[in-house]
Every structure is written in structure tokens, then in C-alpha cells.
Amino acid sequence: MTSIQNLSEQIFKPQFDYPETSTLIKRIDNSDGLSISPMDGESNSHWYRIVNPILWYWRGLPKLEIEEVLSKIAVSTKQPVNSQWLDSIAGYQPGNWIYEFLNQAAKWQAKADAIDETNLSDINKANLCNYYLIASEYCSIASYPHFKNDELAMYAQTCAYQAYTKALSYSPYTTKELEFKVQNQTVKSILHLPPTEGTCPVVLMCNGLGNLQIDFYRYFNEFLAPKGIAMLTIDLPSVGYSRGFDLTQNSSQIHQAVLEQLSSIPWVDDSRVILAGFRFGSHIATRLAHLMPNKIKGLFNFTPLIHQIFVDKELQQHLPNVYKDMLASRLGLPIISNQQLAAELNYFSLKKQGILTHACLVPVMNIIFEDDKLSNNLEAKLIQSAKQNKIITVPKTPLQKSLHNALEQSVNWMQSIL
Numbered sequence: 001m002t003s004i005q006n007l008s009e010q011i012f013k014p015q016f017d018y019p020e021t022s023t024l025i026k027r028i029d030n031s032d033g034l035s036i037s038p039m040d041g042e043s044n045s046h047w048y049r050i051v052n053p054i055l056w057y058w059r060g061l062p063k064l065e066i067e068e069v070l071s072k073i074a075v076s077t078k079q080p081v082n083s084q085w086l087d088s089i090a091g092y093q094p095g096n097w098i099y100e101f102l103n104q105a106a107k108w109q110a111k112a113d114a115i116d117e118t119n120l121s122d123i124n125k126a127n128l129c130n131y132y133l134i135a136s137e138y139c140s141i142a143s144y145p146h147f148k149n150d151e152l153a154m155y156a157q158t159c160a161y162q163a164y165t166k167a168l169s170y171s172p173y174t175t176k177e178l179e180f181k182v183q184n185q186t187v188k189s190i191l192h193l194p195p196t197e198g199t200c201p202v203v204l205m206c207n208g209l210g211n212l213q214i215d216f217y218r219y220f221n222e223f224l225a226p227k228g229i230a231m232l233t234i235d236l237p238s239v240g241y242s243r244g245f246d247l248t249q250n251s252s253q254i255h256q257a258v259l260e261q262l263s264s265i266p267w268v269d270d271s272r273v274i275l276a277g278f279r280f281g282s283h284i285a286t287r288l289a290h291l292m293p294n295k296i297k298g299l300f301n302f303t304p305l306i307h308q309i310f311v312d313k314e315l316q317q318h319l320p321n322v323y324k325d326m327l328a329s330r331l332g333l334p335i336i337s338n339q340q341l342a343a344e345l346n347y348f349s350l351k352k353q354g355i356l357t358h359a360c361l362v363p364v365m366n367i368i369f370e371d372d373k374l375s376n377n378l379e380a381k382l383i384q385s386a387k388q389n390k391i392i393t394v395p396k397t398p399l400q401k402s403l404h405n406a407l408e409q410s411v412n413w414m415q416s417i418l
Contacts, residue, residue, distance in 0.1 A: 101142035132167035201272035208280030
């Protein structure tokens with residue numbers, strides 16, 4: 001595998017023949033959609049991508065640096081492909097979204113490279129882990145919205161995973177890169193283990209549309225590991241290590257294969273598995289909980305998306321362009337209209353699939369956020385449990401504190417059912 005340093009040297013040279021991310025999905029009709037949820041970030045008419053600084057700060061990125069990078073993009077004198085969007089400068093050059101975020105990642109990588117690795121102290125190990133984690137997060141943001149036909153984004157993704165692997169090598173936790181067979185392919189996942197002896201319970205993460213599996217280290221470090229719970233991360237179909245799969249109405253095929261093979265993993269207790277679905281990942285998690293209740297101990301959904309977004313055409317039409325493009329990209333559709341997208345998404349409704357016609361046989365906890373247009377109390381109530389239903393609504397302000405409290409409640413609930 002190409003080293004991070006060599007890869008950085010290769011891509012940090014300006015090149016002008018790369019297509020701009022916002023042009024890769026051909027939209028027959030556009031959207032006037034703006035903000036759809038405090039959890040999805042700040043969507044406005046000046047940006048193609050949904051800017052989500054609060055979540056980025058929560059993942060450990062310095063606030064002033066994020067603002068500085070966004071400012072460099074905003075004040076660039078280069079001509080954007082779309083005059084409406086600040087982040088639509090084509091080519092790998094100053095002002096381009098991927099260029100600016102990868103350059104910021106390179107600065108943190110350089111800080112890590114400057115540390116003498118002979119006779120490392122605990123402080124230096126902690127610094128190396130943190131510097132590489134920050135670099136990996138900047139690379140992940142550079143790659144967002146993670147279109148698999150975006151060559152520059154794929155470079156950024158490669159940098160993100162390599163920096164994350166380096167961070168884990170200095171982490172106080174044991175981690176394992178695992179491969180699972182899915183149909184005729186293999187999918188890579190990462191197992192994060194708490195500092196406990198023997199096998200431990202495990203949370204199987206089901207990511208949102210805009211995430212890579214490497215975006216959840218803080219959730220493990222601050223919430224799961226202290227409770228002695230392992231975390232197994234897997235990429236959504238069409239993204240990252242799962243890019244060989246398109247997303248279909250059988251959204252859970254990869255995670256289902258993983259669950260079936262989990263008994264062969266010696267470090268975790270496959271009788272104590274909790275599914276954690278984040279945003280769109282709740283579609284995967286809820287589906288699995290109904291199809292394979294004998295394999296899991298509980299279902300936790302964070303702002304679930306299981307029905308409304310897939311059937312409400314008016315809601316779909318007012319989604320931000322990038323959100324519709326992400327859906328189209330995950331579905332493997334390079335050209336999309338509102339009508340075609342509505343037809344494709346209709347099959348994803350778990351209510352229409354008949355999944356929700358009976359109660360789930362495991363305890364269920366759903367967390368929803370105030371003023372979330374995509375995930376509300378009605379959506380959460382569609383997921384019924386024969387054992388325990390718990391719905392928590394948290395305020396949208398202050399968002400960072402609400403996010404922290406919600407995640408803390410999630411692990412307390414997990415402990416209670418384990």
C-alpha cells in the first residue's frame with residue numbers, strides 16, 4: 001500500500017483536469033432545499049455540500065482551523081463551476097474543497113512525522129494517535145460526500161484510512177482489521193476492543209449516508225470503551241471499503257453477512273450484540289433487528305430514517321441537492337430526476353416492505369432531535385418492540401451538549417439490556 005507521505009506528495013500538486021464533485025451526478029431537476037435537520041448541519045444556498053462544523057468539532061477538529069479552511073474556500077478568486085456554490089471550484093487547486101481539507105490534513109500529518117518515534121513516551125503516543133486521528137478526519141471531510149466516481153475523493157478516502165490506521169497503531173486500545181465474505185466479495189471492517197479480559201459485548205455500527213466507518217472513534221473512546229463494550233465498524237454499501245456494492249432495498253446485506261460470521265471472531269461475545277443505526281444506518285439496523293432477532297441483544301437508533309423520507313415526494317423534492325445526489329450515488333444512478341428518485345426510494349420504506357408489520361423481538365431505543373424534518377416521533381413510533389420501547393427527544397440547542405447527552409444515554413441503555 002502506498003504510504004501516506006508518498007500519497008500526499010502525489011496529490012498535493014495542483015492539477016486542473018479533475019471534474020468538480022457537484023457535477024458528477026446529473027440532475028434533471030434541481031432542489032431549493034436548505035436545512036433539514038440540526039444533525040445534518042448547515043445547508044444554505046451558498047454551499048453545495050452540507051457544512052456541519054458542530055459535528056466536526058465534536059469529532060475532535062479544532063474550531064478555528066475549520067473556520068479557516070472554510071474561509072479559504074469562500075474567499076477564493078478562482079471561478080466556480082456553479083456561481084451559486086462557493087465549494088464548486090474544479091481541479092485540484094487552492095479554493096477547491098478537497099484540496100483545502102487535504103492540505104489541512106497534511107499539516108497534522110507533518111506534526112506527527114516530526115515526533116521522534118524512538119523510545120516513545122506515553123504522552124508522545126497519545127499525541128501521535130490524536131494527530132493522525134485529526135488528519136484522518138480532515139481527509140474524510142475532504143472526501144465527503146464520498147461519490148465513488150470522484151477520483152479526487154477516492155484519493156482523500158485512501159489518505160483517511162491510512163491516517164486512521166496509523167492513529168490506531170498508537171491507540172491505547174487493541175484493534176483488528178477483519179474481512180468478511182459477502183456474496184463473492186470481501187468487505188473490510190475494523191474491530192475496536194476495550195481494555196478488558198476475555199470476550200466482550202459488541203456494538204455493530206450502521207453508518208449514515210455521509211459517513212465513513214472511521215468517523216466514530218470518539219464514540220468508542222468516550223462512551224463504549226469505558227463500559228467494556230467493543231465497536232465493529234463497517235462502511236455503507238458504495239462507500240469506502242464497501243464501495244463494490246450499490247445500495248439496494250436490501251440495505252442490510254453486508255451487515256447481515258457480518259452477523260452470520262461473527263461467531264468466528266474470538267474477541268467478542270456473539271450472544272451480546274447491539275445494533276447501532278445512525279441516520280440512514282437505522283434502516284439497516286432496524287431491518288436486521290426484525291430479520292435476525294436471534295443474533296442481537298438490542299437495537300439503538302440515532303434519529304432513524306425508515307419510512308417518511310422514502311415515500312414523501314414533497315419532502316424528497318425539498319432535500320438539498322447534495323443529499324439527493326448522495327442517495328443517487330449510493331444507488332448507482334449517475335443521472336437522476338425527482339420522479340425517478342421517488343420511484344427508487346419508495347422500495348426502501350420498511351413499512352412498505354412489510355418489515356414493520358410485527359413488533360421487533362428485541363429491546364429498542366430511539367433518539368430523535370427537536371425540529372428534525374426527516375426523523376420525528378412518528379417515525380420512531382413505527383419501530384415497535386415486544387420487549388421494551390424507549391424514545392428520547394433531545395433539544396436542538398445547545399446541539400453539542402445535546403449530542404453528548406444523547407450518546408451517553410445510549411450506552412447507559414445498552415448496559416441495562418446487556
